[in-house]
Amino acid sequence: MNARVRKAIFPVGGLGTRFLPATKAMPKEMLPVVDKPLIQYAVEEAREAGIEEFIFVTGRGKASIEDHFDRSQELEDTLSGRGKTEELQLIADLLAAPGKVCYTRQQEPLGLGHAVWCARNLVGNEPFAVLLADDLVQADTPCLKQMVEAHAPIGGNLVAVMDVPKEHTKRYGILDVVEDNGSLAKAKGLVEKPDPEVAPSTLSIIGRYILQPEVFDELERQERGAGNEIQLTDAMARTIDRIPFHGLRFSGTRFDCGSKAGFLEANIAFALAREDLGNDMADILRRYAPGT
Template identity: 50%
Template sequence: MQSVRKAVFPVGGMGTRFLPATKASPKEMMPVVDKPLIQYAVEEAIAAGCDQIIFITGRSKSAITDHFDVSYELERELQERGKKALLEVVRSIMPAHVSAVFVRQPRPRGLGDAIRYARSIVGDEPFAVLVASNLMLSRQPVLAQMMERFERYNTPILGVQEISPAVTTQYGVVEGRLCDENLYQLSGIVEKPTAGAAPSNLAVMGRYILTPEIFKHLEELPRGVEGEIQLTDAIARLLQEQQVLAYRFEGKRFDCDYKLGYLRATVEFAMRHQDMGAGFNAYLRQLCAEGRLPRQMDRVAHFPADEEEGED
């Protein structure tokens, strides 16, 4: 059985929900405390054992390339100033044992279309797909949780969590039966169904482990609205040929495609930050004491996954 070593990051979208902040800077480079969104996702992939990172980029995405490239001038400056800790931080962004590949997607035409551009690099290996705007907070990295199940079952796995009926039109929703702890054997998957048509309350949350058979279906799919190719539709076709599983992962997910989800993530990660967490929590307690925040701190710290903004 092949292990999953390659991780694909579709980062070619325009990020229109965050305009004007994303007019000249990629949405994936927006910081949560002191790291950009894309770095959290790359660190998750590396922690799960991936050593080849494949970015599917687009126009105005050069900042992502620069972020993961070596900055000789910055490193020399930090070295000369004796800032060894910061130098290590900069060098650790892309560890020496990990390679990065950048592929240009001419136009953002759906998640499935972006993944098609990784075919020649992925080859005949299983691979992971991580959507960086889905930021995860968990004891064990979410992709690592999924890797453990993939090694056991050797079949495609989708990371899912429960959602409320009010937001089914924002997600791919799965149908299946429980076959192991938090693991479901799928019988169907629907892209953005209405609440009444949703087959379950389990939605895909931007984490996938796929096998190379998916590329055939991505190539054969007809283009939909605005020329898009949806990964969900290709997975639905794959289901007719082989088993696909859904894993309800442990952890909290923040939808940073939306401003409210991004702000929630910023607060949660700031509360847990190694250097500034204590100070930030003290500030929140001060706001509570002044009556500017609810006194029940768990109301500040707990953000259900189903309280998202509407679509733009």
């Protein structure tokens, strides 16, 4: 049995420029899908997958993320005084055990690989997960939990993957596949954002990873890749000759909440799935899009 995945990194240092002006004073990870910020969905997914320690790689202007996962005595006292027990439970559920949440700063926006590398001393010498809050997955079994279960017997590096149209390969890290049973795909390499005509496949990585600590050794080289940034996929690719690498086709629907259209779609999909909002949302859609 391979080592259990206990720690997760949440890179939340990005500027969120695609959502300006909304993100001028608010972290993009705090944008709400219905009534819950994106970063909370990611943390809850990690918790349901058995993650015990939560590591946030932040930057300037991200204090509201720390506040969100901390106690607010004034709010708790107000809710308690008004008998708002359901709301009290909602905010109590946000809290991790003392000492299980930590924050470190990424002083420069040098890419995802650099953000993950900033957490190296907090992770240590054990496998770890990485979750990007921009990628929101709606699934009966949380995406990371599916990955943890798949990872236990095979070990190595594991990423969540999905097939994309060939013309979209230049948006993603793409696997070079040698074996594929329809669920797990074993890769001999991966390429960051290849042009469609040279892409080795259409199997793309989304923002969920389970990685071995050897990836930090590769990130330590601080080599720049696509976009002149330190790419996590490049570091993973350099370990494939000695660490097994697989992609898991997860069950569920992924929403790209880094784009405005994807963010709006996620709000609609999650509202429709809610017992308290589904009927109202369906009525709204019919009003604005007759015939739906």
